[in-house]
Amino acid sequence: MPKPTRQAEPHVPPGLAGIGQRVLRLRTERGLTQRALAEPEYTAAYISTLESGKVRPSETALRYLADRLGVTFEELSTGQPAHLATEVRMRLADARQAFCTGALRDAVERYTLLDHDAGRLGLPAERAAALVGLGDCALESGDLDQAIERFQAAEELLADAPLPQRVPAVRGRAVAHLLAGDLRYSCYLLENAIDELNTAGLHDPNALLLLYSAVIAPYMDMGAQARAARAAELALALAPQATDPALVARMHRGVARTLLAEGRTADADASLAKAQELYLQLHIRTELAHCHWMRGYVRAQDGDLTRAEDELRIARTMLADRQATLYTVQINVELADVLRRRRKYDEAEQLLSDLLGELGTGRGAVHAGGAHRLLGLIAEERGFPQDAEEHYRAALALLEQAGAVGDIADLCRLLGDLLRRTGRTEAALDIYRTGLGHRAAPGTTTLGPAPADPPL
Known part of the structure; x- marks a missing residue:
C-alpha cells in the first residue's frame, strides 16, 4: 500500500x-x-x-x-545567496548599536540604506527590522507622524508573518500614539496584540514581555492602576524566560512605576537600579537616560529634592546630546516641578513657558497639561489666582482630550479648591463632580475586558 x-x-x-x-x-x-x-x-x-x-x-x-x-x-x-541575508543582519546589528550608543544621525543613515538594500534583495523580515529602527529614530527625535508611518510600514511587510515577529512594530506604533496623547488607542493596540498572542497560544516570552512593559505607561496615565499592576506582575513572571537583557531592563523601568504608585518607593528605586545596571552593561544611553529621569522622579516623591534635581539634569543632558527633543522637554516638566518645590520660581516658570512651544495637542499633550498645572501652582503660590485658573483650565482641556484620567481628578481638586477660595462655590462643586466622575471606576479603562493572561 x-x-x-x-x-x-x-x-x-x-x-x-x-x-x-x-x-x-x-x-x-x-x-x-x-x-x-x-x-x-x-x-x-x-x-x-x-x-x-x-x-x-x-x-x-x-x-x-x-x-x-x-x-x-x-x-x-x-x-539570493545566503551570505547576503547574513550580511544584512550583521549590518542591522551595527545600526542598532549606533542607535543605542547615541549616534542618532549615523543610525538613521544606516537604517535607510538597509531599508533600500533589504527591499532590493527581497528580504522582507530584514527590511521590516530596518523600518522599525527608523521608527525608533523618529521617536527619539520627536517626529511622531514619521514614527507611526515607519512602524505601520513594517507591520504591513510582515502582515502574513507570525504575530511575534510584528510585535516590535506594534509596540513602536503604540508608543508613538501614547506620546502624541492618544492613550486609548495606544492601549487598544497593545491589548489586542497581547490578547491575540495569549488566546492563540503564541507564548513568545520576548514578545509578551515587550508588550506588557509597554502597556504599563498608558494604563497609569489613564488611571487604570489595577491593570498596570497586573501587567507588571506578568512581566516579572516572564522575565526569567526572556533572552534579551534590554527587554528585562525595560521591564524593570515599567515595574518601578507601578511600585511607586503603590507607595513602595524603596522597591521602585531598587527596580530602577537593576535596569540602570543592565543598560550600563549594554551601553544603551537613551534607556539609561530614562532611568536617571525616573530615579529623579522617585527622589522627588521621596522628598529628596536636591538629588532629584541632580538626576533629572543628568537625564536631560544625556537626551539633549542625542537631540531627543520630545523626551527632553518632558524631563523639563519634571525638573520644573522640583524647582517649584525648591522655591526656584523664576527658573521653573521660564522652563515651563519655553517648553510649551514644543508640546500640545497631538504632541505630548499629557506633559503639556502637566506644564500648565505647574504654572497654575506657581501662580497660586505667588498670589495670582486668575492666572492660576487659566492654567488649570488649559491643563484640564489637554488631559480630557488625551484621556489621562489618572491626572484629571487631581487637577479638578486643585481647580475646585481655587474656585471655592475665591467664592465661586457652585462652580467649584461642578469641577469636583467632574473629578469624581473620572474616579468612578478605578483600575479600569473604557476598552472592555482585560486581555487574557499567558499560560504561565
Whole structure:
C-alpha cells in the first residue's frame, strides 16, 4: 500500500512567490525527477504545479525542498545567496548599536540604506527590522507622524508573518500614539496584540514581555492602576524566560512605576537600579537616560529634592546630546516641578513657558497639561489666582482630550479648591463632580475586558 503523502499548505510568507523557476533550475542541475524531489512528503504532481507557478508553497514546503536541493531556505525563497541575508543582519546589528550608543544621525543613515538594500534583495523580515529602527529614530527625535508611518510600514511587510515577529512594530506604533496623547488607542493596540498572542497560544516570552512593559505607561496615565499592576506582575513572571537583557531592563523601568504608585518607593528605586545596571552593561544611553529621569522622579516623591534635581539634569543632558527633543522637554516638566518645590520660581516658570512651544495637542499633550498645572501652582503660590485658573483650565482641556484620567481628578481638586477660595462655590462643586466622575471606576479603562493572561 503506497505511503500517504502530505499536501502542501496554500499559504506563503511575503517574498516567496515566483520560486517555481528556481526549483526547476536546481532540480534539473541535480538530475532529480519531480518524484525524487517530492517524496516522501509531497507528490510529483505538486512539484509540477509549483514549477509552473500554479501553487504558492508554504514555509514548511520551502524548507523541505531547500533541504532536498542542498541550498538554504533563504536562497531558495529569495534567490539570493545566503551570505547576503547574513550580511544584512550583521549590518542591522551595527545600526542598532549606533542607535543605542547615541549616534542618532549615523543610525538613521544606516537604517535607510538597509531599508533600500533589504527591499532590493527581497528580504522582507530584514527590511521590516530596518523600518522599525527608523521608527525608533523618529521617536527619539520627536517626529511622531514619521514614527507611526515607519512602524505601520513594517507591520504591513510582515502582515502574513507570525504575530511575534510584528510585535516590535506594534509596540513602536503604540508608543508613538501614547506620546502624541492618544492613550486609548495606544492601549487598544497593545491589548489586542497581547490578547491575540495569549488566546492563540503564541507564548513568545520576548514578545509578551515587550508588550506588557509597554502597556504599563498608558494604563497609569489613564488611571487604570489595577491593570498596570497586573501587567507588571506578568512581566516579572516572564522575565526569567526572556533572552534579551534590554527587554528585562525595560521591564524593570515599567515595574518601578507601578511600585511607586503603590507607595513602595524603596522597591521602585531598587527596580530602577537593576535596569540602570543592565543598560550600563549594554551601553544603551537613551534607556539609561530614562532611568536617571525616573530615579529623579522617585527622589522627588521621596522628598529628596536636591538629588532629584541632580538626576533629572543628568537625564536631560544625556537626551539633549542625542537631540531627543520630545523626551527632553518632558524631563523639563519634571525638573520644573522640583524647582517649584525648591522655591526656584523664576527658573521653573521660564522652563515651563519655553517648553510649551514644543508640546500640545497631538504632541505630548499629557506633559503639556502637566506644564500648565505647574504654572497654575506657581501662580497660586505667588498670589495670582486668575492666572492660576487659566492654567488649570488649559491643563484640564489637554488631559480630557488625551484621556489621562489618572491626572484629571487631581487637577479638578486643585481647580475646585481655587474656585471655592475665591467664592465661586457652585462652580467649584461642578469641577469636583467632574473629578469624581473620572474616579468612578478605578483600575479600569473604557476598552472592555482585560486581555487574557499567558499560560504561565
